[in-house]
Amino acid sequence: MSTIHAPGPLARLRTDFPILDRRVNGKRLVYLDSAATAQKPQAVLDALDDYYTQHNANVHRGVYTLAEEATAAYEEARAKTARFVGAPMPREVIFTRSTTEATNLVAHAWGRSTLAAGDVVVLTHMEHHANIVPWHMLAAERGVELRWIPLTADGHLDLTDLPRLLEGAKLLAVTAVSNVLGTINDIAPLAEAAHAAGALVLVDAAQAAPHLTIDVNALGADFLAFSGHKMLGPTGIGALWARRELLEAMPPFLGGGEMISDVRLDGFTCAELPWKFEAGTPPIAEAVGLGAAIDYLNSVGMDAVRAHELSLTTYAVASLGERFGDRFRVHGPADPVERSGVLSFEFATSQGDSVHPHDIAQVLDSEGVCVRAGHHCAKPLMRVLGVTATARASFYVYNDEDDIDALGDALGAVEKMFG
Amino acid sequence: MAGLEDLYREIILDHYRSPRNRGELPVPPARKLEGFNPLCGDEIVLYLETDDAEGTVSDIRIGGQGCSISQASSSMMGAAVRGKTVAEARKLIRAFKALMSIHESRLEGDGDGEDLAAELEGVRLGDLEALQGVVKFPVRIKCATLAWNTLAQGLDEEQATS
Numbered sequence: 367m368s369t370i371h372a373p374g375p376l377a378r379l380r381t382d383f384p385i386l387d388r389r390v391n392g393k394r395l396v397y398l399d400s401a402a403t404a405q406k407p408q409a410v411l412d413a414l415d416d417y418y419t420q421h422n423a424n425v426h427r428g429v430y431t432l433a434e435e436a437t438a439a440y441e442e443a444r445a446k447t448a449r450f451v452g453a454p455m456p457r458e459v460i461f462t463r464s465t466t467e468a469t470n471l472v473a474h475a476w477g478r479s480t481l482a483a484g485d486v487v488v489l490t491h492m493e494h495h496a497n498i499v500p501w502h503m504l505a506a507e508r509g510v511e512l513r514w515i516p517l518t519a520d521g522h523l524d525l526t527d528l529p530r531l532l533e534g535a536k537l538l539a540v541t542a543v544s545n546v547l548g549t550i551n552d553i554a555p556l557a558e559a560a561h562a563a564g565a566l567v568l569v570d571a572a573q574a575a576p577h578l579t580i581d582v583n584a585l586g587a588d589f590l591a592f593s594g595h596k597m598l599g600p601t602g603i604g605a606l607w608a609r610r611e612l613l614e615a616m617p618p619f620l621g622g623g624e625m626i627s628d629v630r631l632d633g634f635t636c637a638e639l640p641w642k643f644e645a646g647t648p649p650i651a652e653a654v655g656l657g658a659a660i661d662y663l664n665s666v667g668m669d670a671v672r673a674h675e676l677s678l679t680t681y682a683v684a685s686l687g688e689r690f691g692d693r694f695r696v697h698g699p700a701d702p703v704e705r706s707g708v709l710s711f712e713f714a715t716s717q718g719d720s721v722h723p724h725d726i727a728q729v730l731d732s733e734g735v736c737v738r739a740g741h742h743c744a745k746p747l748m749r750v751l752g753v754t755a756t757a758r759a760s761f762y763v764y765n766d767e768d769d770i771d772a773l774g775d776a777l778g779a780v781e782k783m784f785g
Numbered sequence: 786m787a788g789l790e791d792l793y794r795e796i797i798l799d800h801y802r803s804p805r806n807r808g809e810l811p812v813p814p815a816r817k818l819e820g821f822n823p824l825c826g827d828e829i830v831l832y833l834e835t836d837d838a839e840g841t842v843s844d845i846r847i848g849g850q851g852c853s854i855s856q857a858s859s860s861m862m863g864a865a866v867r868g869k870t871v872a873e874a875r876k877l878i879r880a881f882k883a884l885m886s887i888h889e890s891r892l893e894g895d896g897d898g899e900d901l902a903a904e905l906e907g908v909r910l911g912d913l914e915a916l917q918g919v920v921k922f923p924v925r926i927k928c929a930t931l932a933w934n935t936l937a938q939g940l941d942e943e944q945a946t947s
Contacts, residue, residue, distance in 0.1 A: 748826060
């Protein structure tokens with residue numbers, strides 16, 4: 367297979383990720399599920415360890431040294447996060463638990479204060495449940511109308527009817543990258559059309575922020591949601607970026623400590639941004655860990671991250687296609703340039719029998735290869751594709767051509783079991 | 786870690802490749818039930834016909850899509866309960882779920898399957914015992930129990946309306 371492609375330039379990064387040294391079921395660990403969650407480099411693990419062993423204290427409360435250090439570290443992480451997505455100012459970045467909490471924050475605080483019966487929210491058929499269910503909840507509660515941008519046969523958004531779908535819309539909520547198809551959506555022109563129709567734009571960047579350069583202004587986003595754990599950071603930390611005037615106008619989301627400037631018996635006054643939206647003790651260590659993950663990604667360079675994944679995806683499609691022909695069929699855009707390093711695939715035996723994704727993933731696991739099998743929290747998309755589940759391999763900075771060859775060998779074992 | 790051969794026993798692969806009682810029944814007299822595994826998207830469509838006078842599961846047909854374990858389990862279940870009395874079918878459901886409940890029961894707080902022996906007493910699982918290997922793969926237990934939970938729901942509905 368090496369005739370197809372030379373080893374990628376980031377192959378050496380693998381050693382930065384200690385978990386990749388372990389063996390699973392007696393085999394080298396081949397981790398191909400980074401679209402679900404990424405592994406963590408030593409630098410992130412060290413940052414968590416350093417925070418807890420040297421600086422742990424609650425933030426924005428104590429006057430003592432530790433509390434000042436913890437607060438400074440937490441706010442420095444916010445500043446790094448803001449710069450990472452091109453946000454004009456750190457106070458526009460709200461730390462959340464996850465992308466899901468970020469979209470719920472928008473649906474709850476912005477949606478419930480802005481939308482009334484008959485108002486329209488436009489979604490797409492390729493959204494993750496995190497960018498569907500909050501809007502379903504709002505639709506059920508407020509009578510908001512949901513409209514859907516369909517897909518073309520090759521896994522792109524079908525924009526034929528876009529002007530009609532956007533007519534009277536108050537919000538377009540769209541993913542930047544599909545977690546199933548890998549499709550990279552061209553957000554900027556979509557946002558322009560949405561704005562022209564009077565709608566705001568929420569971008570689900572959970573699958574984009576880890577892999578592509580993000581600039582909220584270039585995208586034309588009004589809200590941008592993403593998670594730390596998919597971009598080498600810890601679980602339990604995510605972020606919502608939104609334009610300041612929107613955040614100023616929105617009522618708070620959760621109530622409690624930290625988010626107030628005053629509480630009286632007859633009411634309360636909100637804290638200023640961003641703390642207005644950060645009730646309770648925040649995930650401090652996790653934010654610091656996210657900051658370290660961002661430092662790591664910046665040191666690699668997001669252009670190099672993208673180039674590496676594009677090279678791996680190209681190699682995977684070519685080498686697995688050469689090995690299995692039509693029996694290895696990938697969902698989504700055929701051209702790797704149009705997709706991120708996410709390959710949802712169908713696999714059939716030489717008799718032509720399609721092997722269920724669960725069974726594929728089970729046999730792959732016995733070979734040390736981790737892939738996701740299931741509906742990927744995108745059941746509407748599964749219905750569009752006419753399947754109940756897919757197997758999905760997804761790549762990141764620590765993967766290399768050997769991992770893809772291991773996937774091919776493990777698929778050989780699937781064939782042996784079910785052929 | 787258990788070997789794959791514990792999971793993919795030959796009889797399981799046989800039921801997967803040649804599922805028994807596949808199809809549909811006219812509704813009514815049959816009852817149609819749908820079961821979903823929210824974790825993985827597997828679906829089962831169960832057609833259940835009971836004979837009230839005889840108190841039996843007079844016919845059963847199974848449709849839907851799923852992995853080898855869910856398909857084999859539903860096929861084996863259909864073969865096992867068809868023609869049995871409703872009481873026997875319920876006993877088989879309890880026995881099978883007990884067989885699978887070593888991990889599932891933790892969330893319910895009812896111990897680690899010590900009732901297994903009591904539930905299994907006097908029940909002949911036959912081919913179904915081949916599914917015992919599934920408990921070594923906790924994630925797959927829900928695949929194996931999907932059909933059985935759907936059948937239990939069907940029998941409950943049948944009882945409530947008769």
